[in-house]
Amino acid sequence: MQNLGTSLRVLLRGFLRRCPNCGDPGPYRWWWKMRLRCRQCGLHFEREEGYWTGAMAINLIVTELVFAAIMVATVIITWPDVPMLPLLLVGLAVNAVVAVTFYPIARTIWIAIDLLLHPLEDDEVRETAELRRIRDQTTANV
Numbered sequence: 468m469q470n471l472g473t474s475l476r477v478l479l480r481g482f483l484r485r486c487p488n489c490g491d492p493g494p495y496r497w498w499w500k501m502r503l504r505c506r507q508c509g510l511h512f513e514r515e516e517g518y519w520t521g522a523m524a525i526n527l528i529v530t531e532l533v534f535a536a537i538m539v540a541t542v543i544i545t546w547p548d549v550p551m552l553p554l555l556l557v558g559l560a561v562n563a564v565v566a567v568t569f570y571p572i573a574r575t576i577w578i579a580i581d582l583l584l585h586p587l588e589d590d591e592v593r594e595t596a597e598l599r600r601i602r603d604q605t606t607a608n609v
């Protein structure tokens with residue numbers, strides 16, 4: 468188990484869409500297109516088949532919390548004349564927009580949580596070290 472400071476740093480990196488392992492800002496080529504590996508530390512982001520289920524759960528929870536907050540706030544503010552149709556349309560839009568835009572962040576948060584719960588295995592550490600060595604040799608020869 469890692470200490471609290473290290474755990475918070477790993478989680479913060481995930482919330483900032485950075486590689487939770489090393490902090491590199493480039494896990495994504497663009498907002499939704501994730502690289503297979505970290506370009507800095509070589510971490511393979513999808514550590515096993517079905518890996519992104521946790522990210523989907525995080526994304527669903529955040530999306531529904533935002534949706535619920537908007538619904539409750541609107542009902543409280545407008546009670547007793549709740550505008551049902553506009554509220555329904557806003558709710559649909561919020562569910563679509565938040566789910567789509569937050570998903571990349573949910574993925575790096577999930578990687579961070581997974582790294583804290585399941586630290587890199589020996590073969591993953593060897594693999595990332597080998598990739599770093601190859602990258603360093605390649606850049607030194609250029």
Ligand SMILES: [Zn+2]
Pocket residue numbers: 486487488489490491505506507508509510
């Ligand atoms: Zn990294």
